[in-house]
Amino acid sequence: MECLDAALVIRTRHHGDDHESCADTQQWMGNVMREWGDLDEALEYFKSALTIKKRRLGDDHDDVADTLHNMAVVLDDMAKYELSLAAYREALRIRKLNYGTDHMLVADTLQCMGNVECVTERHEDALDHFRQSIDVRERLLEREGSGHAATDEHDPFVVPRRRSLDESRAQLEKLIESYEEALPLNKLLHGNDDADVAHLLSRMAEVYSDVGDWDNAVGSFQGAIRVHKANCAPAASLNGGGDGEDGKANGGEGGVDDDLDVATLLRRKGNVHMYREEHAAARDCFEASLRARKRLLKKDREQAALVASTQYAVGAAEHESGRHPEALRAFGKTLRLLRYAHGDEDGGQARMGDVLHWIGRQYDSLSEPPKARAQYLEALKVYKSCPPKDRDDRAVVRTLHLLAGVHEKMDQLSMALKIYNEELRIIDDKLDGDSRSAADALFNAGNAYAKKRDFANAMDYFERAGQRMETAYGRDDERVAICLEKLGILYAKRGLNDLARDRLTEAYELKEKVNGRDHVETATTAFKLGCVLDKIEQSAASMECYRESLRVRRAMIGDDHADVAATLFRMGENYAGRDMHDDAIRCFQEALTIRSKLFGDNDDMVAATLHPLAKAYASKNKHDKALVFYKEALRIRKANSSDGPDGKELAEISFDMGQSLENKQSYRSAIEHFGEAARTWSEGGHRHRNLPSALVKLGNAHEGNGEYDAASERFAEALGVL
Known part of the structure; x- marks a missing residue:
């Protein structure tokens, strides 16, 4: 530490105390203090380093992310979990911005966030972050050629690849750590027999094999087999069961093996036994897998197709009930039954495509975009392989639409737009320009262009979407009003406020006609119209819009809602602009009360309200009162580094x-x-x-x-x- 102190003095003398090298030294000092257990001192060093780096390098520099990550670790050690998560989130944002989604540092931050959320018993959030971390690590290993091949069964007579303790092995061990964090959470939240538990166990087993941890590989394969049996027992028992010798071969658990996934897992488990030179155990696994696969070839295909049809209906009912994990299991069983029923024949392709489409929708609903994307792509592949007479272009369009939406959720906007435009091409070429489908695609593409801040294209697509919607649904439809509102907002962003006013006025009148005056959506449009009228200095007219919006919002969503506070805030700004400071103070004060209640006294939204409130008091020459609010606003802003x-x-x-x-x-x-x-x-x-x-x-x-x-x-x- 003495050397670091001396280095800081020298660097400060030569470069000043606001130089990046001083920040680097303070970051090292923070690391040392953390190792020594002096967490308060460590945190101060990190804060100082962060301030310098932000000032010198900007908020989005990767060095800023490194310091935020270190701060988050210390805050976690201090049991300041909310502050720790906030720092991790900002570090994650910067790392994604600089490195993209697929980077080891992104995976590390996601895993750390999951650890904090575990401690605070936010198990759903923790599991989500562990899964994201796992997905990133797996993709990186796959690109480097270091990952396991999920569908490769390997040759049991080939000596396994032994990895040296290099970077790839280190990455694999980090991946194992992520699996081991995610598995108990998955069991806690979804039960021991959830399909995702089997999926995790099988992936763990592959990676354990890759690093030569045979004991854990065997245990993970066995666990995956047990869960698959539990999930597939109803379908298998319908087709004849598989007990006796097969149950004994798999650890004496009993159950059925007439499932393709179980057969595959048995084969891979046998490979591990071969690597361990446990030849008798390997033989039992291989024989059980072989018997299961032979039985699968002898199934009554017509009966399997009928069962698949019923299983599909169950999945649809589960989906409509919002029970997506259950729907996912049902559609998974449907897919397996269809494969049994049709094999490589053309007759089942379209139905398999439909099932893959619905599996993708379940992953979409469960907020797992990469898995949803994979299923949609597989569905499209199956649809396109259908003979022309069986090809369903509407099914292709529906799947393309959802695939584009997934890319949009993953912030892959260019790819989303490419897919939306392909969807539009098929609609025009194959579906005679179906207005409803085209309107949906044009509207979503407009949103994607707006997210890219390509406002010219966004406006063009919303204009075209509005025209198609009028054709499909008639002028008096809320969807037309939404298009008009989107156009109004885009005109405002481009500074074309007169056009923005006209479009938002049309949208408001149409929503009032369709939904009624006392509807939340009508109030929202009134609020947006008020904001535009403020920009063109029609203050009295904008106040009328705000008052109407406030009246409806209070009645429909209650006095203590964030939207009510936003309306009051805008009213305060409007009054202040017209030197009506008493009215401004009243509105700002009520907005402040609501925001403090909703977000806490130290939130940036509170600071944003305190500042104009202070200015309103200052305009009345009540400077003592104003200074109280200025000081509090300044304190919050500095504390949040916002x-x-x-x-x-x-x-x-x-x-x-x-x-x-x-x-x-x-x-x-x-x-x-x-x-x-x-x-x-x-x-x-x-x-x-x-x-x-x-x-x-x-x-x-x-x-x-x-x-x-x-x-x-x-x-x-x-x-x-x-």
Whole structure:
């Protein structure tokens, strides 16, 4: 630690205390203090390093993410779990931005988030993050050629590949760690016999095999076999069962082996026994697998097709009931039965495509986009392999639409747009331009373009979607109103406020006609129209929109809702802009009460409300009251480090606070706050438009304090930047 202290002194002397090298040294000092168990001191070093890195490198630099990750670890050690998760989330955002989704650092952060969520008993969230971490690690290993081949059964007579202790092995061991974290959570949340438990166990077994951990490989394969048997017993017993010798060969558990997945797992488990030179056990597994596969070939295919049809209906009912894990199991069984029934024959392809489509929808509903994408792609492959007479172009369009939506959820917007446009091509070529299907595709593509901030294309697609919707549903339909509202918002973003007003007015009138005046959606459009009217300085008209929105929102969603607070906040800004400060204070105060109740006293939304509330009091020359709110807003912003690279909010609060202090003739404090605003607005490689004002105010404060030389310097500096 003495060496690090000395290094920090030298680097500060040569580069100043705001240099990246100083931040690097402080980060190392934080690591050392954590190792020594001094967590408070470690946290202070990390905070200081983070402040410097954000100022020098920007909020989205990968070094900032590293420091945030280290801070999160210390906060976890201190049992400050919410703060730890917040730091991990920000680190995750930056790492995804810089490295993409598939990177080891992203996987590490996801796993750490899962660990914290386990401690706080947020088991669903923890399992989701562990699964994401697993998916990333598996994809990376697959790209490097280091991962296991999930469908490769290997030759049991070939000596297994022994891995050296290199980077690949280290990655595999991290993947095992992720599996071991996810497995007990999956069992806790979904039961020991859940299909995902079997899936995890089989993947674990493969990776255990890859690293030569044969005991755990055997145990994991055996666990996967047991769960598959539990899930497949009803279908298998319908077709004849498989007890006796087969049950004995699999550890004496009994049950049935007439399932393709069980047969495959038995084969792989036999491979592991071969690697361990346990030849008798390997033989038992291979023979059980062989018997099961022979029986599968002898099934009554017509009977299996009938059972599949019923199983499909069960899956559909489970889906409609919102029981997606149960639907997933039902459709999985349907798919296996169809494969038994049809084999490689053409007759079953379309039905298999439908089942794959529905399996994809279950994964979609369970928020597992990569798995959903895989199933949709497989469904499309099956549909396209159908003979022309059996090909269902509508099924292809439906699946393309959902596939594009999955890519959109994964922020793969370019790919989503490519698929939407392919969907539109098929609709026009094969479905005679079906207006309903085309309207949906055009609308979703418009949303994707808007997310990409390609507003010109977004507007074009929403215009076309609106036209198709009018053709399909008639003018008086809420979907038409939604298109008009989307167009209005896009016009506003491009500064075309008159056009925005016209579209939002149309949307409001149409929603009022379709839904009625006292509907939440009608109130939402009234609020958005009010925001646009404010921009074109039609303040009285915008206030009428806000009041109408507030009336409906209070009645329909209650007084303590975030949307009510948002409406009150906009009303406060409107009143303040018209110098109606008492009314502004009333609205801001109520918005503040709601936001504090909903988000807590230390949330940025609270700070965003405190600032204009303070300005309203200052406009009434109630500077003591204003200063109370300015200080609280400043405290929250600094504590949350919520500002962008230019520190916009902090600078504005400091500047406004300085004005109240100047009015109270507290010149020394005013100098401090005007100076902070001026420094912030002069940083970042560009000068903020408010910098001259801050320098003039700073000069005035120096003059008021009798510091005439300093005042002259600030005035000259202001002239120099005008």
